[in-house]
Amino acid sequence: MNSLAVVLLAAAAGFAVTTLLGFILIPWLRKLKLGQTILDIGPVWHKGKQGTPTMGGIMFALGTVAAIALGAVTDKLTGGHIVSGDYPVPSEMQTKIWGGLLMALSFCLVGFTDDYIKVVKKRNLGLTISQKSIMQLLICLAYLTSLYLGMGGEPYMFIPFVGTVRMGLLFWPFGLLVVYGAINAVNFTDGIDGLCSSVTVITAATLGIIAAMRRFFGVSLEAASLAGACAGFFVWNRHPAKVFMGDTGSMFLGGMVVAVAFALGCPLILVPAGIIYVIEALSDVIQIGYFKSTGGKRIFKMAPIHHHFEMSGWKENKIVLVFCAVNALGCLAAIAVMYYGGYKF
Numbered sequence: 001m002n003s004l005a006v007v008l009l010a011a012a013a014g015f016a017v018t019t020l021l022g023f024i025l026i027p028w029l030r031k032l033k034l035g036q037t038i039l040d041i042g043p044v045w046h047k048g049k050q051g052t053p054t055m056g057g058i059m060f061a062l063g064t065v066a067a068i069a070l071g072a073v074t075d076k077l078t079g080g081h082i083v084s085g086d087y088p089v090p091s092e093m094q095t096k097i098w099g100g101l102l103m104a105l106s107f108c109l110v111g112f113t114d115d116y117i118k119v120v121k122k123r124n125l126g127l128t129i130s131q132k133s134i135m136q137l138l139i140c141l142a143y144l145t146s147l148y149l150g151m152g153g154e155p156y157m158f159i160p161f162v163g164t165v166r167m168g169l170l171f172w173p174f175g176l177l178v179v180y181g182a183i184n185a186v187n188f189t190d191g192i193d194g195l196c197s198s199v200t201v202i203t204a205a206t207l208g209i210i211a212a213m214r215r216f217f218g219v220s221l222e223a224a225s226l227a228g229a230c231a232g233f234f235v236w237n238r239h240p241a242k243v244f245m246g247d248t249g250s251m252f253l254g255g256m257v258v259a260v261a262f263a264l265g266c267p268l269i270l271v272p273a274g275i276i277y278v279i280e281a282l283s284d285v286i287q288i289g290y291f292k293s294t295g296g297k298r299i300f301k302m303a304p305i306h307h308h309f310e311m312s313g314w315k316e317n318k319i320v321l322v323f324c325a326v327n328a329l330g331c332l333a334a335i336a337v338m339y340y341g342g343y344k345f
Contacts, residue, residue, distance in 0.1 A: 004212065011225065017063040034053055052241060052242070055245075056236065057233075064225045065105075068225045075221075097219065101222070103259055106142075114127045137180065147262060178267045186200070186253050196249075198230075203257055205331075218263075226257075280304040
């Protein structure tokens, strides 16, 4: 079967499975009373969302896994080799794809634990910052170790307009910064109905296009499955949301997008392709830094920055539309940078 057809099949399957799961999981989450608790520090109008089912990230996590499995099995049965594809070292690509998926699912489990403590144990803040950070860093190290071994102990990275560079010992601190940073940046983006899921559709689709142009169809399969699943979740998560993804979902999304970026060999591509994630994370860092350095003054009305626009009078649908447009521009820039930067299309 044609590799591109398999990729499109996976995208459709991710959308269908996630959408259909909403009819099953959302009533089940309601029945278990797994509703979101809205903190007092948030916008007061969010209080109306109190009790909306959370942990909905389970829907697109299952949808993504099912779509990847369907695509891989279909390709195998029809005599293809989509996972390794035209990659120079097939075993390395398999490590990046399956190791990346396992890493994303591990972060999903951490997010699920955090959500469970919040909604079942009635502890609003869930895991402590130190508990969550330790778990995340351990997963980061395990994932980076798999990449290091998969690359034969000689980790490398493609840098646009520079070429492929050997990273040496820099691989470890750089990798930790990228993976840990991406997980939490995506988490910051999940704050209003439909924002994180819609932005991730655009980012994942873009990374899949870049991979397909390089004929890395295994990476495209992973990205397309994620994009389709996020689109299916958006059906239920758009304003007014019927379900929230929770940390269960946002951590899975962060793990998946960073896994795809590393599979492309260019984690730096997340800067333009996930520009909204970057902006959201930076707005939070800037707000906290400025607050501490000035003794209580703020740059934004509230951080992350989507809440600033909310408090400035923007409706949630407008924020989602504008943020998606900005992210789409960043994604176009990402494709151009890779194309003209020597990525060997």
